[in-house]
Amino acid sequence: MRPADLTRLVLLAAIWGGSFLFVRMAVGAIGPLWLTELRVGIAAVAMLIYARAAGFELNPTRNWRPYLVLGVLNTALPWALYAWSGKYIGASYMAILNAAAPWFAAICGAIWLGEKLSWRKLLGLALGMCGVALLVGLGPIAVSAEVLLAVLACICATACYALAGVYVKMRAGKLAPRALTVGSLVAASVVVMPFLPAPPPAAAFTWQVTLAVLGISLMCSAAAYLIYFRLIANIGPTRTFTVTFLIPVFGTLWGALFLHEPVGVSTLAGGALIIIATALVLEMGKWGTLKRAG
Numbered sequence: 001m002r003p004a005d006l007t008r009l010v011l012l013a014a015i016w017g018g019s020f021l022f023v024r025m026a027v028g029a030i031g032p033l034w035l036t037e038l039r040v041g042i043a044a045v046a047m048l049i050y051a052r053a054a055g056f057e058l059n060p061t062r063n064w065r066p067y068l069v070l071g072v073l074n075t076a077l078p079w080a081l082y083a084w085s086g087k088y089i090g091a092s093y094m095a096i097l098n099a100a101a102p103w104f105a106a107i108c109g110a111i112w113l114g115e116k117l118s119w120r121k122l123l124g125l126a127l128g129m130c131g132v133a134l135l136v137g138l139g140p141i142a143v144s145a146e147v148l149l150a151v152l153a154c155i156c157a158t159a160c161y162a163l164a165g166v167y168v169k170m171r172a173g174k175l176a177p178r179a180l181t182v183g184s185l186v187a188a189s190v191v192v193m194p195f196l197p198a199p200p201p202a203a204a205f206t207w208q209v210t211l212a213v214l215g216i217s218l219m220c221s222a223a224a225y226l227i228y229f230r231l232i233a234n235i236g237p238t239r240t241f242t243v244t245f246l247i248p249v250f251g252t253l254w255g256a257l258f259l260h261e262p263v264g265v266s267t268l269a270g271g272a273l274i275i276i277a278t279a280l281v282l283e284m285g286k287w288g289t290l291k292r293a294g
Contacts, residue, residue, distance in 0.1 A: 012243050013246030092248075
């Protein structure tokens with residue numbers, strides 16, 4: 001991997017890890033649904049400007065169905081679940097639990113795509129469940145009904161990503177990833193609108209909250225996609241997906257540095273188990289696959 005691409009990979013992990021920090025900074029002031037709507041809406045506007053500048057077509061009249069499905073499964077629902085979870089658990093918890101996405105991708109692939117659940121994947125799923133139990137049961141956050149529901153919401157969000165991936169493979173694989181991204185962001189902003197409560201008061205938008213909203217929208221949701229597409233083109237999807245292992249590191253780091261969230265031994269141990277489980281599910285030990293990717 002070239003140094004420039006390695007830098008992009010680490011930068012992407014740092015940016016996506018920061019999304020959980022921004023959630024924690026803003027959700028208490030404006031609520032999960034308004035945070036989700038502002039995130040997808042501002043990101044959609046930014047990506048529409050990019051689409052116009054880059055000159056690629058969205059063809060909404062022909063492609064509205066995949067945009068809508070992915071807008072719900074890959075954007076609106078998981079982002080709203082993470083936003084709600086941010087009221088009760090820390091950025092480190094959310095970032096670590098986000099690494100569970102490949103687990104559900106393996107399960108969904110076995111159910112709908114006929115992919116084999118190898119012994120590596122099954123072992124990874126078992127270790128992953130142990131990691132979640134260790135993270136929640138012995139972590140620095142006191143266990144309550146809200147905490148358990150927040151953890152479940154994060155896990156459901158990763159399941160949404162997996163279902164979206166299956167849909168892309170089965171129904172939308174011929175569409176350009178950039179078009180799917182822009183179209184799904186626009187669709188998500190429309191889907192969330194009917195569920196919005198009364199707008200938060202203007203006083204809720206302190207400079208910290210405003211910074212968090214702009215950061216999660218423009219940096220974590222718009223700029224990050226541009227880096228992601230560049231990596232896909234340069235090093236291939238398999239190597240790019242290794243960003244999954246770095247996001248928990250940065251999510252935990254940002255939470256500890258900026259929010260002073262406690263990071264205990266159980267958090268590190270549970271996070272390590274989850275990352276090992278993800279590596280097994282992705283069968284990252286088969287380095288020949290990595291070498292051929294891209």
